[in-house]
Each structure stands twice: as C-alpha cells, then as structure tokens.
Amino acid sequence: MSEDTKMKLDRRRLLKAGAIAGAAIPAAGLLAACSDDGGSTSGGGSAEAPAADSPLYGSNATNMQGKTIDFAYSRIGGWPPSAAPTTQWADFQAYALENYGYTVNDITFVEAGFGELFQKVSPTLAAGSSEYNLMVVDSQWLGALSEPGWIVKADDVFAANPELDIEPFSSLVRDTYQVYPDGSGIRWGFPQMPDTQGVFMRKDMLEDPAEQAAFKAATGKDLPTTYEEYVEIEYSALVEIIDFFHRPDEEMFGTALMYSKEYDFFSCAYYPFAYSTGGKIWDPETSDVYGILNSDINAAAMEEFVGLMKYQPADAASFGIGSLLDLFNGGKCFSAWQWLAVGAFMGGADAVVKPDMVISIPLPKWDGKLIGAMGGQPWVINAFNNDDQMRVAIDVLKWWYTKDTQDKFIKNNGGLPWSKEGAANPEYLSVAHYVEPFLYMLEEGRSQDFWHLPEYAEMLAVQQEAFNGYASGTVASAKDALEYAAAKQQQILFNAGRTTTPPPENVDSLRL
Amino acid sequence: MAKSVETLEQSIKDVPKAKKLESKKTWLSWGLLAPVLFFFILMSVLPTVWMFGLAFYDYTLTSAQNPRFVGFDNFRDFLANRALAGAVSRTLIFVLSAVILQTILGILIGVLFWKNDKMPGRRLALTLLFTPMVVTPIATSLFWKFILDPTLGVLNFFVSTFGFDRIDTLSSTTLAFPTLVFVDTWMWTPFMTLMTLAALGSVPKAELEAARVDRLPLTRLIRTVIWPHAKFILGLGLLLRIIDAFKTMDLAYVMTGGGPGDRTELIAVSLYRFAFKSFKLGYSSAVSVFLLFVAIALTAIYLYVLNARKKAEE
Numbered sequence: 001m002s003e004d005t006k007m008k009l010d011r012r013r014l015l016k017a018g019a020i021a022g023a024a025i026p027a028a029g030l031l032a033a034c035s036d037d038g039g040s041t042s043g044g045g046s047a048e049a050p051a052a053d054s055p056l057y058g059s060n061a062t063n064m065q066g067k068t069i070d071f072a073y074s075r076i077g078g079w080p081p082s083a084a085p086t087t088q089w090a091d092f093q094a095y096a097l098e099n100y101g102y103t104v105n106d107i108t109f110v111e112a113g114f115g116e117l118f119q120k121v122s123p124t125l126a127a128g129s130s131e132y133n134l135m136v137v138d139s140q141w142l143g144a145l146s147e148p149g150w151i152v153k154a155d156d157v158f159a160a161n162p163e164l165d166i167e168p169f170s171s172l173v174r175d176t177y178q179v180y181p182d183g184s185g186i187r188w189g190f191p192q193m194p195d196t197q198g199v200f201m202r203k204d205m206l207e208d209p210a211e212q213a214a215f216k217a218a219t220g221k222d223l224p225t226t227y228e229e230y231v232e233i234e235y236s237a238l239v240e241i242i243d244f245f246h247r248p249d250e251e252m253f254g255t256a257l258m259y260s261k262e263y264d265f266f267s268c269a270y271y272p273f274a275y276s277t278g279g280k281i282w283d284p285e286t287s288d289v290y291g292i293l294n295s296d297i298n299a300a301a302m303e304e305f306v307g308l309m310k311y312q313p314a315d316a317a318s319f320g321i322g323s324l325l326d327l328f329n330g331g332k333c334f335s336a337w338q339w340l341a342v343g344a345f346m347g348g349a350d351a352v353v354k355p356d357m358v359i360s361i362p363l364p365k366w367d368g369k370l371i372g373a374m375g376g377q378p379w380v381i382n383a384f385n386n387d388d389q390m391r392v393a394i395d396v397l398k399w400w401y402t403k404d405t406q407d408k409f410i411k412n413n414g415g416l417p418w419s420k421e422g423a424a425n426p427e428y429l430s431v432a433h434y435v436e437p438f439l440y441m442l443e444e445g446r447s448q449d450f451w452h453l454p455e456y457a458e459m460l461a462v463q464q465e466a467f468n469g470y471a472s473g474t475v476a477s478a479k480d481a482l483e484y485a486a487a488k489q490q491q492i493l494f495n496a497g498r499t500t501t502p503p504p505e506n507v508d509s510l511r512l
Numbered sequence: 513m514a515k516s517v518e519t520l521e522q523s524i525k526d527v528p529k530a531k532k533l534e535s536k537k538t539w540l541s542w543g544l545l546a547p548v549l550f551f552f553i554l555m556s557v558l559p560t561v562w563m564f565g566l567a568f569y570d571y572t573l574t575s576a577q578n579p580r581f582v583g584f585d586n587f588r589d590f591l592a593n594r595a596l597a598g599a600v601s602r603t604l605i606f607v608l609s610a611v612i613l614q615t616i617l618g619i620l621i622g623v624l625f626w627k628n629d630k631m632p633g634r635r636l637a638l639t640l641l642f643t644p645m646v647v648t649p650i651a652t653s654l655f656w657k658f659i660l661d662p663t664l665g666v667l668n669f670f671v672s673t674f675g676f677d678r679i680d681t682l683s684s685t686t687l688a689f690p691t692l693v694f695v696d697t698w699m700w701t702p703f704m705t706l707m708t709l710a711a712l713g714s715v716p717k718a719e720l721e722a723a724r725v726d727r728l729p730l731t732r733l734i735r736t737v738i739w740p741h742a743k744f745i746l747g748l749g750l751l752l753r754i755i756d757a758f759k760t761m762d763l764a765y766v767m768t769g770g771g772p773g774d775r776t777e778l779i780a781v782s783l784y785r786f787a788f789k790s791f792k793l794g795y796s797s798a799v800s801v802f803l804l805f806v807a808i809a810l811t812a813i814y815l816y817v818l819n820a821r822k823k824a825e826e
Contacts, residue, residue: 119788122573144574251663251672261769313663314680317772332663454574458790465774473685474773496575511594512774 049159055387056152056160058394059100068103071392074121074135077111078322081193081341082136082377084413085396088405095399096392104392114138115263118457125150130384133393136192136377140264142180144454145380146188152381154178154187157394164190164397169423170442176449177378182284189378190397194418195341196362196441197272197372198434199238202334203359205245215244227436230361235276238364239308245334246311253333254311260320261468264460268373269337270467271450272363273301275371281450282489287498289459290490294482302478306471317471329353337363339375340441343434344414360434362441372441374449410435418442455496462488469512484510560804566797573791586798595774596782596799603779606689607757610696615750617697618704625705626712645702653766656695657682682768688775692764699763700753707749711742740824744817751814755807779803 050056075082085092089107096104110132112120118141124131125145137145145151158165168174173194178187205211206225215223219240224230230238246254258269274281279298282289309316313327324336325345331352338346340360347358363372379400381393399405409415410428416438417428423439441447451459466485469475475484487510491503567586571579590596625631625638644652659667662680672678681691715738723737761780764770770777770785783803787796 115789118574119791122791126573141574253663261771314678315662315683317683318769326664330664455572457574458572458792461785461789468771469773472683472772472775474775496577508592509594 050156054160055385055390056157056394057391058161058398059096059102059391061100064096064100064102064388064391066101067388068105069388069392070105070108071134071389071396072108072110072132074117074132074137075109075111076117076136076138076377077113079114079341080345080414081195081409081416083111084193084409084415085136085400087413088408091405091408092396092399095402096395100395102392113263118144122150125382125384128384130382130386130389133382133385133389134396135380135382137189137380138377139176139189139374139449140452140456140460142188142378142380142452144456146180147454150383151188152383152385152390154190154381157190157381157397158187161394161398164394164401166191166401167420169418169420169439170444172374172442172444172447172449173418176374177376180452182452189380191376191418192379192400193341193376194374194416194442195339195376196374196438196447197268197337198340198343198360198362198437198441199364200328200336200338200343200346200358200360200434202245202353202357204357205334206359211245215241218244227359227361227433230359231437231440233361233364234368235364235366242308242311242335251332253313253327255308255335255337256312256316256319256324256327256333257305257308257337258319258321258324259306259309259317259468259471260323261318261464262320264464265320266464266467266471267450267460268375270302270305271373272371273305273366274298275373275448276363276366276369277301278369286501287453287493288490288501289493290486290501290503292486293489294479294486296479298482299478302467302470302482306478309471317468317473340434340438341376341414341416343432343438346434358433360437362437362446370446372447374447453493453496453498455492455498458492459489462492466512475512481512484512563797563800563804566794567801569794569797571792571794573793575791579794582794586795587801589795590798590802595777596779598774599777599779599782602689602774602777603758603760606693606696606760606778607754610693610700610757611750611753613693613697614701614704614753617701618706618749619708619746621701621705622708622712626709641705642702644699645706647699649699649762650766652695652699653763656698657767660691683772685772685775688768688772692767692776695767696757696760696763700756703753704749707745708742711745711749712738714745715741747817748814751810751817755810755814758806758810759803 073085075086086107086109092107093104096102110120111117117137121132121135121137122144126148135151146153168191173191174187175182177189177191177194179185180188203225206223212223212225215221221240223241223244224233224237242254244254245252258265260266271281273279274297277297277300279295279301281293281298283292312319313332319327321339321342324338325342327333328336328338328346329348329351336346343360346360347353347355349355363370379397381390381397385393400409406415406417406422407427410417410422411431416435417423417425422428423442429435429439453459463485466475466481466488470478470481475481487504487507490499490501491507493499494502566579568581568583569579570582570585571577621641625634628634631637659665660679660681662668662678662683668678679687681687719737719741723733728737759780760778761784764776764778764781765784768776770781779799780803783796783799786792786799
C-alpha cells in the first residue's frame with residue numbers, strides 16, 4: 001500500500017470517526033430536547049375542584065356509555081397483594097357495565113420484582129406513554145414519579161371525588177404512600193397495600209409441653225406462647241427464645257432475617273434496630289446524611305443486627321423475602337422477621353409448616369421503644385392517560401375502595417386493612433393472625449418510611465452494597481460500612497442540589 | 513475487417529443494455545437488503561449512536577432532571593472509580609481462568625470423541641454433552657444456585673447425609689468466585705469441544721492417511737499435520753469465548769448478585785447496577801462505551817487471525 005493510499009485511508013477513517021461523533025452528540029442533544037418538557041414539578045397541594053367536565057371525576061351515566069376500553073396496570077412480581085386487582089377484575093368489569101354502561105376488557109399488566117419494576121415503567125412514562133394506566137409502585141418512587149409530572153396529583157382527584165379521600169388508620173399511611181415532598185402535605189398516591197414488619201414463629205413448637213419444660217429448665221422462665229405475651233416482648237427476651245430453638249445439628253435454625261444486597265432488603269430489616277435504639281438515617285429537613293447515618297448508635301445497631309446471623313444458615317447474607325419463605329415453610333427455622341403482608345404465605349397447606357402452625361407478632365421492643373420500617377405500596381395514576389383512560393382509572397379506584405372489594409381483598413387475597421373504618425372492623429381482625437400485629441405496627445409512631453426522593457435508587461444502591469459488605473465479611477466493620485454509605489449519599493444529595501452541605505473531602509477515595 | 517467493425521458496433525450498442533441490467537441488479541440487491549439494513553440501523557446503529565451521545569451527559573432516570581452535557585466527566589469518573597477497576601481486573605481473571613479451563617477440557621473431550629465413531633452411545637453422549645450450552649444462562653444459574661444452597665440444596669443434602677459439614681460456596685468470600693468459574697466452565701466447555709471437533713474435522717483425511725503410512729510420531733503429527741489446519745478454528749473458538757466471557761452478567765447476577773460483598777462483581781454486573789439499580793444512564797453509557805471498545809479490540813484480534821489464515825492459504 002502506497003503512502004498516499006494510506007493517508008487517504010487514514011483520512012477516510014478520521015472522517016468516519018468524526019461523522020460518528022458528530023451524529024452522537026446531536027443524538028444526545030435530541031434526547032435532551034425530547035425531555036425538555038419533563039422537568040416541571042406540579043405545584044403545591046391545591047384542593048380546588050376541577051372543571052365540571054374533567055375526567056378526574058371518573059365516569060358518569062353518559063360519558064362512557066357503550067364504549068369498550070382496554071386497561072393496563074403495573075404490579076410487583078411475586079407480590080400477591082399487588083396481583084389482587086387482576087384476580088378481582090371480573091368484579092370491576094361488572095361494576096363498570098352496571099354503573100357506567102361501558103365494557104372494559106380483561107386487565108393487562110406488566111410485572112417485575114421490586115428492583116426491576118421501575119425500569120420497566122419509567123421509560124414508558126418518560127416517553128409520555130399511557131401504556132400503564134394505573135401503577136402499583138413502591139413508596140420510595142413518589143418523588144421520582146411526581147417531580148417530572150408523570151403522575152396525577154391525588155389531591156386533585158380527592159377534590160373531585162371526596163369519597164376517595166379515606167381517613168387512614170394512622171398518619172403513617174398518609175406519610176408513607178401519599179405525601180411528597182415529606183411534610184408538604186401534597187398527596188400523589190392512593191394506598192393499595194400498606195405493610196409493616198413482624199416476626200413469624202412456629203406456634204406448634206412454642207405450644208409443645210416438652211419444649212416449654214426444656215425452656216423452663218434452661219432459663220428458669222416460662223416460655224411465652226400467646227400473642228398477648230409477645231406483643232410487648234423485649235428484644236433480649238426474644239433473642240433468648242431464638243437461642244433456645246437454635247439447633248443447627250437438627251437443621252433447625254433459630255431465626256432468619258434479610259441481609260441481601262438486592263433492592264432494600266438489608267436496609268429495611270436493619271432499620272428497626274437503628275430506629276428503635278435512637279438512630280436516624282438522615283435529616284429530612286436539610287437532606288443531610290453525613291454525620292447522621294454514620295453514628296455510633298447506628299453502628300452498634302448494625303453489629304447487633306448482623307450478630308443475629310449466628311442463629312441462621314451460613315448463606316444468610318443473601319437472604320431476601322423469598323429465602324425466608326422457603327426456610328420457614330420448609331421447617332428449617334423457628335422464626336422469621338418478615339413483612340406481614342406475606343403472612344398468608346408463611347405456612348402453607350402443601351408446605352412442611354402448615355398455616356395453623358404459625359403465629360405472628362409485632363417486632364420486639366428495645367428498652368420499651370419500637371420503630372419499625374414501613375413497607376407496602378401505593379397506586380399512582382398515569383398523567384398521560386387520555387380522557388377515557390383517566391375516567392376508568394378513577395372508576396377503578398372508586399371500585400377498589402368499595403367495601404365489597406376490600407372485603408374480598410382482605411378476606412381472600414392477602415390484603416390488610418389500613419383505613420380507620422377497616423381497622424375497626426372485627427371481621428378483618430379475625431381473618432388471620434397477622435392482621436393484629438400489622439395494625440399494632442401501623443399505630444402512630446410505631447413505624448416509619450424512608451426517603452421518597454428521586455435520588456432514592458442511587459442512595460439505596462450505595463447503601464445496600466456497603467451494608468451487605470459488612471454482613472458478607474468484605475467490609476471490616478459496621479462503622480466503615482456506614483461511613484462509606486453516608487459519605488456517598490451526602491455526595492449524591494449535594495450533587496442533586498438537595499443539600500448545601502458538601503460531602504467529606506475524602507469521599508472519592510473511599511472504597512469498600 | 514468489416515465483420516470486426518460490426519462486432520465492435522454491436523458491442524457498443526450493447527453497453528447501455530448491460531448498464532441497464534447492472535443497474536437493475538443493483539436496485540434488486542439494495543431492495544433485498546433494505547429490510548435487513550432498516551432493522552440493523554434501527555436496532556443496532558441508532559442505539560449505539562444514542563449510547564455514545566448519552567455517555568457525554570449526566571442523566572439519571574429517577575432524578576427528574578433533564579440530561580446535562582458534561583463532556584468527558586463520565587469517563588473521568590469511570591477511570592477514577594477504584595471499585596470499577598476492581599471489577600475490570602476481576603473480570604479479566606474470570607475470563608482467563610474460565611476460558612483456559614474450558615479450552616483444555618474442551619480439547620481433551622473433543623479428542624476423545626474424534627475418530628471414535630464406533631464408541632458405544634457416542635451420539636447420545638455428544639447430545640448430552642452439548643446440553644449445558646443450549647440451556648439459557650439464567651436457567652443454568654438458577655438450578656446451580658438451588659443445587660448449591662447450603663440449607664435446601666441437593667449437594668449439601670448428600671454432604672450432610674455422609675456426615676460432612678455443609679459447604680456454603682456462594683456466600684463464601686473464598687469459594688464464590690471459583691464456583692462461578694466452575695459453573696461457567698460446566699456451561700461452556702461443550703462449546704470448546706464442538707470447536708475442537710470442527711477443527712479436527714478440518715484436517716484433510718489424505719494428510720492424516722499419509723502421516724499414518726509414514727508412521728509419524730504423535731507430537732510431530734500434531735505439530736505438522738493437525739495444528740496447521742486446526743489452529744484457525746480453535747483460535748476462532750477461543751476468541752469467541754473470550755469475548756463472550758468478558759460480557760458475562762447473568763451467571764454472576766443470578767447466582768451471587770455480585771457478592772459476597774464485591775467478590776463476584778464482574779464489570780457487566782457493575783454496569784447493570786449503574787444502569788438499572790442506580791438508573792445512572794449517562795454514566796453507565798460511558799462504561800458501555802469502554803466495554804464496546806474492549807469488544808472491538810478483541811474482534812480486531814479475531815479479524816487479524818482470520819486474515820493470517822487467508823495469507824497462510826495463499
């Protein structure tokens with residue numbers, strides 16, 4: 001090849017490379033332009049009733065008459081309560097036809113695990129699509145969904161339909177599933193499936209006279225057996241019972257908790273240990289984390305939490321919701337610290353552990369104090385719905401909150417009561433053993449949710465990696481894990497303009 | 513003379529016809545290619561160009577902020593990120609150990625089956641042997657995860673039945689990575705076996721026959737007869753495995769989630785976390801661009817090998 005040809009080729013390559021780069025930069029510019037209108041945040045919690053013809057009122061006797069409509073929603077995969085709308089959909093089809101004269105086809109849905117659903121839903125919303133008309137989402141996503149204007153403000157819906165503004169059992173429901181920003185009173189979500197934490201135990205083992213005698217002999221104390229005896233139990237007393245039933249030689253472990261890096265598994269299981277002993281994870285008013293999360297109290301709480309791994313199988317560091325279900329139902333552990341919303345599945349007719357062998361209790365107390373973590377999900381309405389879809393979305397919510405629907409949801413499909421009226425219904429209390437501890441944990445101040453900021457995903461990923469690192473033994477101490485998470489989270493919030501306090505200077509050199 | 517002039521005139525007359533025919537052929541070719549090109553541009557070129565562009569922006573899906581041009585900041589952050597450097601070095605170790613093991617085992621098994629046409633059950637054995645390669649990596653990861661589970665897994669059932677301590681491979685900081693290499697080897701050794709069989713099949717029978725008649729010693733047979741023919745296909749297999757192993761994500765993500773800690777966090781797992789856990793699309797695009805260049809570099813080596821083959825044949 002001559003030098004001349006080589007030069008030509010090089011020039012050609014250079015031109016090609018330039019063309020690619022030239023195309024790439026405008027492509028990204030186009031991307032930015034496409035999303036130009038996506039950055040606005042709808043303003044504060046106005047409660048003025050919308051115009052009379054607004055679809056936010058839902059359907060009336062005439063405006064949907066004779067129409068046929070498709071409807072889709074998003075739900076959490078493997079989380080039965082969020083699948084209940086599908087199970088009960090035939091009732092809505094009858095409701096819509098009877099009350100408003102329209103036909104709605106079988107509901108379609110997208111589902112994914114807690115960690116993956118956002119990535120399925122958000123691109124459709126970013127593109128302004130009404131692919132999912134209603135969405136069951138995690139409470140942490142309220143900021144990420146509301147700030148770009150992707151979801152309808154619930155306050156506007158309440159102004160049009162006061163019957164949907166249901167009085168909750170406690171302020172926890174409102175603060176967790178509805179309000180963003182925290183403390184603003186502006187509501188975006190509608191409670192779908194509130195959830196709190198508890199401990200599931202083997203009732204049959206507790207009630208076994210031989211075990212009771214052995215416990216008495218070993219500790220000099222009576223083994224508590226009833227809900228009433230456990231409802232105020234201290235953490236140290238519960239650990240004593242766990243220790244008693246921990247028999248690894250017989251493949252019976254004392255307990256099981258979640259330490260997985262996946263989604264918020266470690267974080268939510270750990271929070272009660274920190275909250276209940278006086279720890280905090282951030283300051284919601286200043287959005288500061290550093291100096292708060294990495295406290296000695298939180299470090300001691302994490303050491304205690306991770307210390308419980310000695311009562312668990314060797315792979316506890318990877319435990320999530322499913323692992324606890326498998327272990328407990330397989331008869332491999334005496335107790336499991338689990339979300340009460342899966343209470344219907346702790347013990348099963350086909351499992352080693354049958355439903356009547358299970359008792360559930362609230363989390364224990366630490367020197368009389370208890371603050372658990374909130375779980376559960378709200379509904380949110382897609383802001384890009386057309387008028388018909390919006391009306392049907394409102395109709396679905398009206399139907400969902402009728403007594404008949406809630407009855408079926410709670411009695412047949414693993415739902416839990418969260419409204420003042422529902423909580424007072426004795427029928428619901430007798431549905432299953434996990435309803436009472438759920439309501440106990442839902443009382444004022446007994447549980448709390450964490451960040452609803454749009455930065456939640458980044459903050460959570462950093463924290464989960466650090467915390468799980470300590471449980472796995474790759475991070476030397478709880479203090480190191482908390483220091484790393486706090487510094488990185490401060491950096492994330494500082495870069496996002498949420499706080500004016502910069503992260504520590506060594507933040508970039510921190511490594512797990 | 514007159515006849516030649518006539519022929520020449522006729523030829524000149526035929527030129528437009530030929531050109532027309534050529535032009536028709538060109539249009540037909542483009543017409544047939546168009547659907548493929550359309551989808552190639554739509555599904556491959558545009559997303560790649562988009563990814564290149566996004567790598568220069570700060571864009572987090574959950575942040576509710578518009579993409580912000582940051583120049584090379586994402587690349588700078590990426591290169592300064594020590595955790596990512598750890599993931600890259602871990603990936604290289606994974607690629608080296610897994611591919612070397614698979615190549616050695618693949619060649620040994622391939623040689624075992626080569627020329628053993630009368631081996632009883634050969635066809636069934638080959639079919640079973642290739643099964644791991646056909647199963648989707650997610651399914652493979654899941655069932656190995658279940659098999660290795662320290663409490664409920666079948667392996668530990670037998671281990672404890674025979675009175676030994678249960679082994680916790682996937683949560684162990686020392687065993688998790690080798691376990692991942694083992695499962696990858698289980699899955700991809702058949703591919704190297706297949707390539708070995710193809711490579712050995714490419715050796716001309718006449719040359720093998722001649723070598724047999726000449727009673728060539730085994731080492732010389734391999735060096736002078738088999739290797740010159742087999743090396744190109746084997747090299748191709750090796751390169752394909754290296755490229756594929758470098759991209760391994762599903763196996764590590766499902767079996768260990770990158771843990772314990774970051775012990776099995778390969779670069780593709782990190783990339784997945786940045787993109788779909790933290791939703792940092794700009795940053796993860798920058799990491800993807802890096803990975804793309806690594807893949808291009810490996811492909812360049814592959815093309816070089818192919819060219820070397822052509823030259824050797826010439």
